[in-house]
Amino acid sequence: MNVLNADVLVIGSGPSGLAAAVEAHQNGANTVIVDSFSKAGGQYWMQSNHGLEKNDRQMQEGANFITNCENLGIKTITDAEVWGILPGFRVFIQQGLGGSIEIAASALVICTGAHDFVMPFSGWTLPGVMTAGAGQRYAKMQGKPPGDKIVLAGSGVFLWAVATTIVKAGGKLEAMVESSTNKFRLLSLIGRYPSRWTETRRLLSPVLRSGVQRLSGYCIDNAQGEDRIESVKLRQVSNSDRGASQELEIETDCLLVSHGFRPITEMTALLRCEHLFDLKKGGWYCKTDTETGATSIDNVYAAGEVTGVTGVQSAMIEGALAGLGVSEKLGFTRNGIKRKRARLIKRQLQTVKFADGLAELFKLSKNSIPNIDTNTLVCRCENVLWGDVLKSWNDGAQNLQAVKYWTRLGMGRCQGRICGVVVSRLLANQFGLDPRSFGFNHPRLPLRPVSVNIVHDAFAQKSCR
């Protein structure tokens, strides 16, 4: 097996990871970045195969940042998925078509980001129903929209970002469906932050110009189709539990849904870092020191959405702070660190305040998520129904771990990444409890399926340190 040494290993090459790597490298630490995708940039700075970056400012910004890292001589390994980490640290990676690498690193900066989650509804496993993020990725990578009659639904400003990408890729949206009805409060929030006006205009204007039908105060009721989605039924969100709400059916071949983001905490949880819970930050996230990015475990740092979902600007600041923090911890310093850190911390205060305001506006309520019944499938891998979960609860399984033992929810191929966050919310709504009381699924080695040969090679070899 190929073994590499690094002072600092950054896991994830999105905005926070790249920012962390630049700071650590510039302080003199031997810094390596790994990323599971075939190109650096993460989700926010995803790089297209189709030359789309020429008229996409966001992609261009990412390309510039990535080139800068290359020019600085920072080693970036792509197609590299971490499947195991041992203390010390030994990081095991599966690369591309079956290759295997071990990186021995003195410190880690974990920048694994977040993914969008979908609250379950009847028909959500039909092909053609996917996360809004998947639809955006498709449009960027393929240079065309993921369907002919796309419906985009859920909640949050991310819907606007996806709509913009689809319109730019030449796509047609049948409808854009937002469950919250906070338009005026949103405008007044943005109004208070002039630094966000240009960004907002860039996000809104292509969609507004396209004349897409926008429905606010509606949420998904169910999706229908034989072997693929054919239509989606929407219903008006009512503020009371009773009362008839208006329904609406739209033909579609591609339903893109996002109800928010979940921090990808497998690695920080595997390392036993302390985690905190805040629905406005996406649920469970890794706790970090706000000035240095240090987690509760020595020499493990984290930055970006894994430390709570607060958006790209905040992710870049957190990345830079973690890069400074980790290199200083390892004894690599240079002049001006203190001033730089103070500047970043000051900027971060405003950024986080804005993110908090946004999260407050797009909070999901019991009435703004799809209705489910006991026959709704909630665990897609093990085909566990909502009724099975309720039954296990009534039989005494009153946290996520116990529900898992009872029903197999979260034991399948996604390892609870898709169902864990949504079932906690559903149970909390059902019983009026705090979702944090259910805990989260603890990750196990290997973090991703790997062949026995790769595991054998990894453990047959003694650490090179």
Add this chain to the structure above:
Amino acid sequence: MITIFIDGSEYEVNEDATLGHVLHEVKSARFGSSYRGLFCGMGICFECVVKVDDDLYKRSCMTKVYPGMQVNTNSL
């Protein structure tokens, strides 16, 4: 353009395409008694797992196409 094989049928695809994106257009993978498609698109959910050549368990969303690749959507 390159040629790949999906359940024995020939498809002409762009050489830098992602297999999951190709399957989204042409064929859903069987999962038990139902079909599943691309869902998260970023390696998290494992809904798009198919057999690729001798590899029984490949997330199509994380797999680039290559000439002559044999894909089986009915292996699970």
